[in-house]
Amino acid sequence: MLTKENTPRKKQIEEIATVLFKERGYGASSMRDLASAVGIEAASIYSHIKSKEEILQNICFRLANQFLTSLEEVENQGLRPEEKLRHAMIAHIGIITADLSASAVFWNEWKHMSDPYRGDFLLMKNDYERRFVSIIEDGIQNGVFTAGDSKITSQLLLSSLNGIHHWYKPTSSRANEDFASQITETLLSGVLNTETKY
Amino acid sequence: MLTKENTPRKKQIEEIATVLFKERGYGASSMRDLASAVGIEAASIYSHIKSKEEILQNICFRLANQFLTSLEEVENQGLRPEEKLRHAMIAHIGIITADLSASAVFWNEWKHMSDPYRGDFLLMKNDYERRFVSIIEDGIQNGVFTAGDSKITSQLLLSSLNGIHHWYKPTSSRANEDFASQITETLLSGVLNTETKY
């Protein structure tokens, strides 16, 4: 009972901070802004979190773990390259639409972490991107994807998906699924090799 | 001769600021950082520019004007929708690859402008996006683009292009042109209606 955590308050602080970080950027969001949005004094924030950067770390690593875990699930399903890429993209969009603010912070604000967190984060980000590239390379070798620079293709797809937070306004979770499919099929058309199909 | 402007110095300050704003974000870039990168004292910056925000305004409006001017040229060529969209995309990528730092600031930091600049900027940004949507709508009516939500398609295309600064490493201007073509054709495949072609 001595160290009973006030988890709802901590979670509330992190959620409000996420929205603030997305809208104003990490550097331009002050702890006083955050505190007044929560409804307490600035100093009281520190009863629940250690530092401003800790909030950023929690957001970035939580998302990084979600992306890596969901990709691993897709990889373990033994799908052919086309289906593997399709599922990976839909899963990626699912994580983004489930929390647009967090995914915006993940994508735009990770640079503000100090080492070693920044370095650890980059390892995870690079790992994810490499595994995306290798799905595309499998598909090229397989003949199902058009030949081309697999790294450019992969970066184009991922940055297209990661830009969704800039403009997508979520409605229902059902609409989110339709949206994920439409985006995925549109982008996938550019990768699929149509020459051998006829 | 009384008000002879030291334009090279001013230009140098703005170029270095652009790189700084891209790498650290506007809020996290201090005038002291900027000054020491230029090699002068912080107070001396103000001999050449009025305020920190003025630099941001110059970057954002210069890019906005470039995007709008180049789109207008494409619109005035009397092309059919497919070619119009292709040229618009290639022109858009051309502006981005010509100055990756400025286009990153344009895309990520404009929110930090105060009114009325922010509002004026948004009008230009919305105008550009609307005109992109209407090219796509023309193509859908024409049957050359697949039916679908033209706003989603437009936002997907534009945010895909605007994300290029996150990952593209420019080499030669010739390589930039090849790159622009590859990206454009990849993204265009997802929009083109292939059903009526066979």
Add this chain to the structure above:
DNA sequence: CCTACCGATCGGTAGG
């Protein structure tokens, strides 16, 4: 969770 406060740093100005 609050009051009171710390040293550091911020954008910017005065005056030369």
Add this chain to the structure above:
DNA sequence: CCTACCGATCGGTAGG
């Protein structure tokens, strides 16, 4: 373009 400096605000701590 510099020295010297301003008030405001920053992230964070002490002590309760």
